[in-house]
Amino acid sequence: MNGTTPAPETMKSATELVVERPGEFARENYLSIHRGVRAWLLTKDHKRIGLLYLGTILIFFLIASVAAALMRIELLTPQPKLVTSETYNKLFTIHGVLMVWFFLIPSIPTVLGNFVLPMMIGARDVAFPKLNLMSWYIFVAGGALALWSLIRGGVDTGWTFYTPYSTTYANTHVISMAAGVFVAGFSTIVTGINFIVTTHKMRAPGLTWFRLPLFVWSLYATSLIMVLATPVLAITLALISVERFWGVGIFDPKLGGDPVLFQHLFWFYSHPAVYIMILPGMGVISELITCFSRKRIYGYAWVGSASMAIAILGFMVWGHHMFVSSQSVYAGMIFSILSFLVAVPSGIKVFNWTATLHKGSIHFATPMLYALGFIGLFTIGGLTGLFLAALAVDVHVHDTYFVIAHFHYIMVGGMVMAFMGGLHYWWPKISGRLYPEFAGKLAAMITFIGFNLTFFPQFILGYLGQPRRYHIYPPEFQIFHVLSTAGASVLGIGYLMPLIYFIWSWRRGRAAGPNPWRATGLEWQTSSPPPEHNFEQTPIVTGPPYSYSAEKDVDLNLASI
Amino acid sequence: MSISISPASEEAFVGQQFDDIEQQRDAAKLGMWIFLATEVLFFGGLFLGYTIYRFTYGHIFVEASRKLDVLIGGTNTAVLLISSLLMAFAVRAAKLDQRRALVGLLAGTAVLGCVFMSLKGVEYHKDYVDHLVPRMGFKWEGADPGNAELFYWIYFAMTGLHAIHVTVGIGIMLVLTLLAWLGKFSHGNHNTVEIAGLYWHFVDIVWVFLFPLLYLVGHR
DSSP states (O other): OOSSOOOHHHHHHHHHHHHHSOOOOOSSSTTTSSOSHHHHHTOOOHHHHHHHHHHHHHHHHHHHHHHHHHHHHHTTSSSOOSSOHHHHHHHHHHHHHHHIIIIIHHIIIIIIIHHHHHHHTTOSSOSOHHHHHHHHHHHHHHHHHHHHHHHTTOOOSTTTTOTTIIIIIOOSOHHHHHHHHHHHHHHHHHHHHHHHHHHHHOOOTTOOGGGSOHHHHHHHHHHHHHHHHHHHHHHHHHHHHHHHHHSOOTTOGGGTOOHHHHHHHHHHHHHHHHHHHHHHHHHHHHHHHHHHHTSOOTTHHHHHHHHHHHHHHGGGOGGGGOTTTTOOHHHHHHHHHHHHHHHHHHHHHHHHHHHHHTTOOOOOOHHHHHHHHHHHHHHHHHHHHHHHHSHHHHHHHTTBHHHHHHHHHHIIIIIIHHHHHHHHHHHHHHHSBOOOHHHHHHHHHHHHHHHHHHHHHHHHHHHHTOBTTOSOOOGGGHHHHHHHHHHHHHHHHHHHHHHHHHHHHHHHSOBOOSOTTOOOSGGGSSOSSOOTTSOSSOOOOOSOSOOOOGGGOTTOOOTTO | OOOOOOHHHHHTTOOTTOSSHHHHHHHHHHHHHHHHHHHHHHHHHHHHHHHHHHHHTHHHHHHHHHTSOHHHHHHHHHHHHHHHHHHHHHHHHHHTTOHHHHHHHHHHHHHHHHHHHHHHHHHHHHHHHTTOSTTSSOOOOSSOHHHHHHHHHHHHHHHHHHHHHHHHHHHHHHHHHHHHHTTTTOTTOOHHHHHHHHHHHHHHHHHHHHHIIIIITTOO
């Protein structure tokens, strides 16, 4: 439990301390102040909007997970048993579209970011609360369009909507699905604008840029990508919809148009979008690692600048998705080198997190387990990304399960682990109550094991040549698919457990008190759940963040939770 | 510029999340600038498409451009530039708390926007009669009809997207005219007019790029 001084006496007295002085549940809070459906649907409170988003993205996560589960069951056997080829195509499309645009991109920014960003900077709310609510409504409208396309029969293009299949040949509901993603994109842009302006203009007195928590830095970098990349996706989706509807367009080879232009435009958005999906996770990990190591983060400025470097470099590497798409080999070389460069700031982050652990007083609380899992899985995901950035290797593993495994290590092993870690970390603040710590640790372990069992075999599968998006495969691959499906079942349990105990703890959990983790961020300097306008008085910041010290952590007691 | 406002009247417009009107103004302005950055990239996809095909099919683009009506396009450029001037004066009138001038200038901006859209409509009809609309009776006498059709497709996509933005701008101007007439922008509450002005100038600037790219490339 305690890395430097395992002193049972101290721990015992700490237990007594906590039991004697249980955390106080703030009766007057943002949840109790206005009740009823109407108050929720018209709320301008960033904390409530965060919870609205949480509920919404969980629905999409569930639907997309069901699609994944059906695929995994189908893949148990080399020959099709459960679904037709057409249905299989629709399943992986709906899984990709919903997971990317309706779960991963909004996940940490709109739920945890909305909830804690204003509190972390000592503000009463985001800069534009009405726009914040509007972004949720836009998101719901986009989601409704996507679900409508699903109900009408789905889409079979894959989440990438490649032309000319999407514009000319697909007989599915491409336009309404593209419209759904287009609309959801506006909600992303609105959130991005809100976060940037909030970070610039709403900081508490004394909170200079280099005193900002690293989660704020990562959200700022993410927001920059959101506002600069998303509009390119919007125009691209508009162009394929118009082309499909009108019969001609700029990607149409009949007119001399170039379908590969679509790929350029799509990846000009979608590669930076990968960083929309991982940067907020990195920010969460920075918070967790420092808090549960009871140590100031190693190289604060480097970790913060690395977020900005990733955001900027992320705009220059889209061509690495197109090494085999007739792109010139010289362009390929440049994109390859630039892609390798992204590993530098990512590596800085990983090294600084590990350096923070060094000689820290490490507490293996649930959020910390997720954070440690993140570091390992992100490292594997990142390093296999370098394989893919190498021109020659990419030709071999392009469009195989190797790619699938790589990005699931980043997206699921990285972002979803960070999301779960962050949710556990801030849950006492959100709900004012503690989740059951033992169940939390168990779920974190199960998630980690299930995840690796699901996706590690896919690296091998891909390396052996199993292409993605096929549901018929040679019998010798079956063992890996069976392992993967078994892992997915374990992973499912790992995700269901928190859902159950979070709902349980919402009413029945023990009161958390303002700061159960004895963390240093401003969001912990107010009651739990926080009052409607976050703070009784605007806080004044006088020092740098993460002023943890290993000696002063005696009353951080996890055993009693 | 000296404007005397009592602090009490300002506080009425300050949202609870802000400390003072200065912070609110700065936030709104920054927000609009970031939104305009997203707009640049939104149009950017089309500008990229134009650039690539202009580079690939240069001479056809020059040929095709000659068939567009430079007179209407040029008039529209003047109309939008004047509307932007009125908008700039409107922002000044709002700052100086000149209500009557503000109402007139905002209405003038909206009217010029409508003039632009009407001329655009006339031009689109002319294009249709001249068989220049892709897929709708498109005819091309010269070489490479496909590439010419591509030019007109891009022309309609770019000017169409711009026209949507002008229409939204006209709507904003009409609402602002009404609000100004009701006296909502008095006593230092000129922020809304200012950020609407930023949007209008942006729409104007997009046209300043579209006009030479689409209409003038064929003229020496």
